[in-house]
Amino acid sequence: MLRSWRFCTPSKAPICLMLVSALVSLYCSQLLNEISVPGLPGKPSIVDWKWLQRTRVRLQEALRESKQAWPIPPKWKPVVNFDSFVAVPNATLPLTGYVNESLTREAKDLWLFCAGQWEQCACYGQIRWGSEHHWQIIPPPSAQTANRVKCKVGKEAGFPEMLDMNPGDDTKHCECQVNTASSFFLYLNFLAIPREERKKISALEASSCWIFMADNSTGGVHLWRGMEGICNPNWTDISAGQKPLPYKKITAALKSYVNPVFADTYNRLYDVGWPRRAFVSFFTGTLEGSQTQAVELLIEAVHRFSVYPIILFHAGMATPMHWSPRVYPRLILLSISELPMSLGHSTTLLLAAVISRVQTGILVPFNALVFPGVDRLFAAAEREITEQYPYPIMPVHFLNRQPADGGSFWTHFCSKSLCPRQTMRWSQLGLFWTVHALPFLAQTLRSVFRDESFSADAPFEPIRIKRVQDVESLINIALWKVGAYKQWCKVDMPDISEVEEWLKLPGNSSECGDRTVCAALMGDKRFHPAGIPKVFAYLRFSSDVARSQAVLSQIIERHERGSLPYPILYGSKSYQTGADALQDWPKIRCLLGI
Structure with a gap:
């Protein structure tokens, strides 16, 4: 086709222009058919390509404005108009943003739990420390900044001195004063509001047993196959254990609510059915702190490098007031309560994936960063997770975990140092699913809630699920149990130093050589004897927010210049696509994804 452009002489410029315009329109329409999710009549789709292009300049301006209002470390503090947003005069004001926008209430102050002893509290308003x-x-230190305290007796640098208001009392904690008619009230986790106050608000519910039972969509039917055993108290197909979670606590755990600021975004995305594709994450952080800083970088990376939304579950007290649809038009914020510690902290991650109601989802940690090209993993997941293979896929772990590393569950799969029932190498937590995998995910969650066990015949031993300490172990065990065998290659870089080294490679080149970053991850004799390719799709974890921001800035700059290194490293070479790598290495046993 390129040769045909030779006829485009100056005299034929108008015809060429029309031809180019037609080809561009055809390409865009094909792209929209592949990636868009229909929106409500008269409203733009959340991933509509033309809509994204029209709002690109506005989004970039809003992102810059956000960073000016709340700069990233070392001085990462919000600057808000305290008088306008927090301090509300005695008046009756509408609670805009909730479902019933005509609802009005008398403005009054509430004291809400903010942080326990030894923890940090951040709040737009007064904070009190003590008990009873x-x-x-x-x-607040000023009328422009949030109030920040460390909830412990004594003086710590950067925080006010805290007195011992009740010596010997280990129930001391911090509470935040919030006015019910303030704008800040809309940024609270709905479940952090006292029960009596919640009864007066018509909040938009995003998930519950009733919603799951009434959902007759394709995704809803698949999900209910696993949720019925959780939501139906009379379900007895599999026996519960000795210490199941009480039914009322189970149904409460499944409830999530839409943050009113994001109600329009939620309605645009969910009122026409489930989102086709989305990222899902969960965090518990305060208004100011490392978790919230890290999540903001993740949100920004998704908005820069993906056309899909991010569904963010929050179990803390409140979120920053500059997180808004104007700044992040593809963010949906949902309020949730964290699961009891007896179930393991990471089980809430599995819960978030199950109740998000996303057709094809990628679960990423709050301190992850996604890279350009990550969207190709959605299509790869849809190719691999089907009716014939209805299980989620996780990335291979950089460590080959074995019985010698500990864990009572190994006796369920191994006998006399042989593990015939282990069907693949240990996977790292990073869930990828389609609607076909929802029954498996919901059934795995059910096994935790109901304290179920996996039976086994000798010489193998049964497992009590509740004794598995973390959700990564639980999902590995559940996948081996059903004979699953698919794994991504290392698409989730576990160390930010790997990303920094990757960014030192030349752009758009297969050159890699003997640099440390070019070496494949260590293989194992049984599953990956030739090592494991690295695929730079996202960084799964970073504890240094300032370092993550520097990496993100460098990726943005090189991406805009079109000079990023190729994302796949294996065999001392860089590859642009998985197909290129498979031409040289057809026996790679993991899925490259991109």
Whole structure:
């Protein structure tokens, strides 16, 4: 086709222009058919390509504005108009953003739990420290910044001095004063509001047993196959264990609510059915702190490098007030309560994936960063997770975990140092699913809630699910149990130093050589004897927010210049696509994805 452009002489310029315009329109329409999710009549789709192009300049301006309002470390603090947004005069004001926008309530102050002893509290307003009737009141430091305290006796650098208001009392904690008619009230986790106050608000519910039972969509039917055993108290197909979670706590755990600021975005995405594709994450962080800083970088990376939304579950007290649809038009914020510690902290991650109601989803940690090209993993997941293979896929772990590394569950798969029932190498937590895998995910969650066990015949031993300490182990065990065998290659870089080294490679080149970053991950004799390719699709974890921001800035700059290194490293070479790598290495046993 390129040779045909030779007829485009100056005299034929108008004809050429029309031809180019037609080809571009055809390409865009094909792209929209592949990636868009229909929106409500008269409203733009959440991933509509033309809509994204029209709002690109506005989004970039809003992102810059956001960073000016709340700069990333070392001085990562919000600057808000305290008088307008927080301090509300005695008046009756509408609670805009909730379902019933005509609802009005008398403005009053509430004291809400903010942080336990030894933890950090951040709040737009006054904070009090102590217990029962013995409180120390800490006013905001200024009218433009959030109030921040460390909830512990004594003086710590950067925080006000805290007095011992009730010596010997280990229930001391911090509470935040919030006015019910303030804009800040809309940024609270709905479940952090006292029960009596919640009854007065018509909040938009995003998930519940009733919603799951009534959902007759394709995704809903698949999900209910696993959720019925959780939501139906009379379900007895599999026996519960000795210490199941009480039914009321189970149904409460499955409920999530739409943050009112994001109600329009939620309605645009969900009112016409489930989102086709989306990222899902979960965090518990305060208004200011490492978790919230890390999540903001993840949100920004998704908006820069993906056309799909991010569904963010939050179990803390409140979120930053500059997180809004104007700044992040593809963010949906959902309020959730964290599961009891007896179930393991990471089980809430599995819960978030199950109740997100996303057709094809990628679960990423709150401190992850996605890279350009990550969207190709959605299509890869849809190719691999089907009716014939209805299981989620996780990335291979950089460590080959074995019985010698500990864990009572190994006796369920191994006998006398042989593990015939282990069907693939240990996987790292990073869930990828389609609607076909939803029954498996919901059934795995059910096994935790109901304290179920996996039976086994000698010489193998049964497993009590509740004794598995983390959700990564649980999903590995559940996948081996059903004979699953698919794994991604190392698409989730576990160390930010790997990304920094990758960015030192030349752009658009297969050159890699003997640099450390070019070496394949260590293989194993049984599953990956030739090592494991690295695929730079996303960084799964970073504890240094400032370092993550530097990496993100460098990726943005090189991406805009079109000079990023090729994402796949294996055999001392770089590859642009998985097909290129498979031409040289057809026996790679993991899935490259991109």
